Amino acid sequence: MSTNRPDRLTDRNYSLQSADEFHLALTEEQQTELERILFEDARTEHEWERGVICVITRSSGQNRVSFLVHDILDPADGDINYGGSVQFDADYRYEAVARAREVGDAAGLLYIHTHPNLTGDETAFPNPSVGDLNTAEKDLFEDANRLGDEAPLGIAIVKDTSRQWRVIGYEFDTPDTADDVGKAAYSPSSARTFDADCVRVVGKSLREYPTSKKTDGAAGAAAAISPDTQDSTIELWGEDGQRQLNSLRVGLVGAGGGGSILAEHLARMGIGELVVIDFDRVEPANLNRAQGASRADADARRPKVDIAERLAQLGGTAPGFSVDVYEASVVEARPQYGAIDRLLDCDVVIHAAEGEWPTRVLDEMAHAHLVPVISGGSHLHNTGGVLDENAYAQATIAGPGQPCQNCARHWRETAANDEMNNPDATGPGDYGLDEGAEGADETTGEDREPSTNSVNLIVAGMVTLRLQDYVLGVAGGQRGIRRFMPGTWSMEEGISSCKPGCPMKSLLADGDTHQLTLSNDPKYAKIRRDLNGGDEQ
Incomplete structure (x- = not known):
């Protein structure tokens, strides 16, 4: 739980x-x-x-x-x-x-x-x-x-x-x-x-x-494999490659439409440990894209991390696979509500949540703490229900040797700062639909990003393939942004390196000497108040 x-x-x-x-x-x-x-x-x-x-x-x-x-x-x-x-x-x-x-x-x-x-x-x-x-x-x-x-x-x-x-x-x-x-x-x-x-x-x-200590599992660099449950992937990248995947501890930020799919498929791929972080609850409007969620889950407003945990446990193929979930925020400074320190235990982090403030914090973490972050998301530009040429599904990697998310324009300082102070501030991909307009959630009144499970499946597949490529080199060692345009069925490449003088590079390996841009998360506080009759606790 x-x-x-x-x-x-x-x-x-x-x-x-x-x-x-x-x-x-x-x-x-x-x-x-x-x-x-x-x-x-x-x-x-x-x-x-x-x-x-x-x-x-x-x-x-x-x-x-x-x-x-x-x-x-x-x-x-x-x-x-x-x-x-x-x-x-x-x-x-x-x-x-x-x-x-x-x-x-x-x-x-x-x-x-x-x-x-x-x-x-x-x-x-x-x-x-x-x-x-x-x-x-x-x-x-x-x-x-x-x-x-x-x-x-x-x-x-x-x-x-x-x-x-x-x-x-x-x-x-x-x-x-x-x-x-x-x-x-x-x-x-x-x-x-x-x-x-x-x-x-x-x-x-x-x-x-x-090292000479020869530690096994997620704490080390190799782990046991299961020829019975991992035979097809072993056939693809061999036993040594599967051992590397089985030794990974992967953080997953966001357990919504894309994150719920990733929770199951990362476990089936064979990672050794999964750490899932999300503070949101399942609602009826989530059911068109929340993998594994039922109407009973929505009626009970069950935490999304509980659904992710259930899916991951059912799908894990690595011997001794474990999943650790936190109903918490990655931008929250207070330890009882935050979980950024748990991500610092991870080898790589998957970012599947909305918001420019979380994107900024994870971008800083990737550089300052040398924990690479693979981000996935979509933006469904449409006219009259028809996807136009600007609609996209994408996956990108941030960290040393990769372009930062700021240079990729996935977060801006003004927007990230706004989210730090305003629980109703929108993030990337939030169109800013007027409250009560078509597409707004009738239960909470919050604006919702147009989304469909078909595109979420594409994003999850791209993210999973990028992780496999990043660790094992199975797809040529791609860098930067890779974007699928569903309106035209085409692929595009984004930037592969940062702009000259990028300030994010100055954070490389700063570790604890760098103060991540954490604060009290107003969105999480709002959810706690809603659940507790106005009491934030």
Whole structure:
């Protein structure tokens, strides 16, 4: 059944110790840059043991903490030395600390170095030497004293390529008083260490690499498959591809006409976990397009997330598939009504809700937290009931390596701000029908976007195919906007990159240092008042 936010979420989770999952995330461009620094022109064994310092930020979800690579500080000659272990020059480290301070309070440092493959075992994961660990404890404890206890700190060891990792996060208690200095509880040896479950690389595609921890399921990078229930899709993209899909945790924002279809079909495709967020209730006017909803659901004004949960549970094919639903808002700042932190636990998010404010928040999240967002929607321009050439159904991807939704004109600041303050403000695709006009909901008086299940099915199919392509490359690795024009039965391509100087790109990997544009959601408050006889609670 649907749930709101647990009380324990009133504070963000900043600690690796209390998190269930730990990821490292970076962009494709950063992965290419790291490969250049760490592996290019290496000729001897010790040249393979190279290093680099990255400024990182923290992304704090409900259950997952991710370290995001924010900046890569290209080392100069003498910045990295080898004396039985990789050693980072003091001036180079001071430069990194200064840069982390510039980024913000949730910024810290990640020390990366390489290990040669001396065993010949291509499947073996790298492990730090005793010297590496001793150096890491000392250096990172000094960094914690400079940056604060809450700064994200860690080391990463990479073997031969940037695709086999061991990532270790560190947490320390640093001395607060002179009496604390020198005590074992406030020393490098008091470090608490945590191995990362997965490395995510986000850009033109989404790739997840297992770490030496080899975590299975949605917390990691691979999962068990079911040859019985997934035989046809395994035939299409193979067992390895199905394992990747089965390991995905997908967020679904919106459980209406398109979202209800997606809830079932994402589960049937084989994702490992689905997180559904919507605060709306089923009404009679929804029944022409609400997949799985009955007249009894409409009469009871059942939460749409409950219908989505029912459909997903019936359709799930991945072993151990689970669905988690929240009757909540992604733009709501108050934890008891909001759910944005749960989306930060996801590998990718599907956006199937109306409104320019939610689109803006998810666009910011995609860039600041490196969680790509695939959006689907339609706009049924018509004249006298006949679709004209401007009617469309579309699917697009936002995030690193993809055009943002602002450049695609899917949200505008003035309209998003209006929605923040006005429960009756319309979103993209809302035509602004006059109250009481044909097409307005007779029950609530709210304007409704013209919609039909046939077009919703097309949108859901496009979104699902784009997810498959984004993760597995089954359709050529498409970028930007893809749009179907049902009035002319034609396909169009939209922008494939952002405009020059796009401000959204400046948010890349800002993590918790960026404040998402959240506030009190007036639309959700209005629904709560309607359900509770005028009481918002």
